[in-house]
Amino acid sequence: MRIVDVCEITQPIASPIRNAYIDFTKMTTSLVAVVTDVVRDGRRVVGYGFNSNGRYGQGGLIRERFRDRILEAAPESLRDDARDNLDPGKVWAAMMRNEKPGGHGERSVAVGTLDMAVWDAVAKIEGKPLFRLLAERHGREADPRVFVYAAGGYYYPGKENGALRAEMRGYLDRGYNVVKMKIGGASVAEDRARIEAVLAEIGSEARLAVDANGRFDLETAIAHAKMLRDYPLFWYEEAGDPLDYALQAALAEFYPNPMATGENLFSHQDARNLLRYGGMRPDRDWLQFDCALSYGLVEYLRTLEVLRQFGWSPSRCIPHGGHQMSLNIAAGLGLGGNESYPDLFQPYGGFPDGVRVEDGHITMPDLPGIGFEGKSDLIKVMRELAE
Numbered sequence: 001m002r003i004v005d006v007c008e009i010t011q012p013i014a015s016p017i018r019n020a021y022i023d024f025t026k027m028t029t030s031l032v033a034v035v036t037d038v039v040r041d042g043r044r045v046v047g048y049g050f051n052s053n054g055r056y057g058q059g060g061l062i063r064e065r066f067r068d069r070i071l072e073a074a075p076e077s078l079r080d081d082a083r084d085n086l087d088p089g090k091v092w093a094a095m096m097r098n099e100k101p102g103g104h105g106e107r108s109v110a111v112g113t114l115d116m117a118v119w120d121a122v123a124k125i126e127g128k129p130l131f132r133l134l135a136e137r138h139g140r141e142a143d144p145r146v147f148v149y150a151a152g153g154y155y156y157p158g159k160e161n162g163a164l165r166a167e168m169r170g171y172l173d174r175g176y177n178v179v180k181m182k183i184g185g186a187s188v189a190e191d192r193a194r195i196e197a198v199l200a201e202i203g204s205e206a207r208l209a210v211d212a213n214g215r216f217d218l219e220t221a222i223a224h225a226k227m228l229r230d231y232p233l234f235w236y237e238e239a240g241d242p243l244d245y246a247l248q249a250a251l252a253e254f255y256p257n258p259m260a261t262g263e264n265l266f267s268h269q270d271a272r273n274l275l276r277y278g279g280m281r282p283d284r285d286w287l288q289f290d291c292a293l294s295y296g297l298v299e300y301l302r303t304l305e306v307l308r309q310f311g312w313s314p315s316r317c318i319p320h321g322g323h324q325m326s327l328n329i330a331a332g333l334g335l336g337g338n339e340s341y342p343d344l345f346q347p348y349g350g351f352p353d354g355v356r357v358e359d360g361h362i363t364m365p366d367l368p369g370i371g372f373e374g375k376s377d378l379i380k381v382m383r384e385l386a387e
């Protein structure tokens with residue numbers, strides 16, 4: 001058993017939307033395939049992965065370093081002999097050979113993308129859904145029913161509050177009961193009016209989360225906290241710079257309601273610093289680390305161990321990114337749920353065909369691997385890469 005090829009193509013996921021920090025008019029993703037020599041059900045096993053929105057495609061790093069390290073490793077050094085499979089931890093170690101610690105830059109995205117494809121292949125080789133494999137290996141019971149919320153509410157040229165309300169109504173109609181919108185890309189007064197418009201629309205049918213995308217300095221973050229605490233929000237996300245733990249900690253004094261952050265922390269060491277210094281509260285706050293941006297599931301397992309050491313439950317994690325990899329981790333390892341972007345970043349985000357949101361939850365179908373084969377528009381572009 002061996003990996004015979006690693007393929008990458010950088011694809012557009014562009015959209016004319018903007019948050020408080022960036023627009024998505026040039027956004028790309030890396031689609032990768034890890035091709036094995038294993039055959040299951042008459043078909044060669046190929047694992048697939050891609051990176052989440054917000055960071056760009058990683059073709060340069062993958063082609064210059066990580067692909068070759070996998071292909072040049074002795075095949076037996078990547079195997080899980082006890083299970084007659086590939087060992088994701090060993091593939092990870094091969095990729096990270098000769099990489100210094102710290103300063104994670106974008107290599108965590110390149111490695112996270114490839115790691116996703118490795119886990120997809122491993123679960124396909126075992127012939128079971130990744131979430132069931134994870135639950136088994138960690139002595140847990142899988143729960144295929146996963147909470148999902150609808151992320152959107154972006155700034156968009158000419159978008160009035162009426163359009164924002166209609167967008168949110170559309171998410172409710174599709175079965176969501178938590179929706180998210182952007183803040184911080186307009187004045188406090190304008191954002192207050194946007195929030196009130198959405199709250200008037202959703203009433204008691206749903207809760208609203210808001211996301212500032214790390215835009216605010218301490219003073220502005222506090223000014224917004226004082227405005228936002230008037231409303232029963234689901235969470236106040238990424239108020240300040242993701243690495244400014246002192247800002248996050250100070251904010252808790254002004255904002256007693258739930259906060260969320262972590263999508264731009266890319267290692268278990270950064271996650272540990274957040275828990276050590278960020279003043280996050282395990283009884284109400286949410287952690288959004290996204291394995292596809294942060295060295296993959298091999299690293300995410302280390303992050304979950306850090307959480308355990310600091311007294312946090314995995315159920316406080318609702319990852320960023322809206323991909324099926326995190327849905328599997330949620331169903332297999334007991335996370336609190338997952339993000340989804342009902343109208344954005346297609347065909348990469350979302351659920352297998354036929355999966356519906358009901359009462360804010362989806363139920364994972366029993367598909368081998370991550371489940372990409374169940375999403376026809378996605379598996380079509382994947383197979384064009386490697387099959």
Ligand SMILES: O=C([O-])CC(=O)C(=O)O
Binds near residue numbers: 019
């Ligand atoms: O707008 C973005 O960069 C995406 C984001 O923060 C989120 O999904 O929470």
Ligand SMILES: [Mg+2]
Binds near residue numbers: 213238
């Ligand atoms: Mg966010």
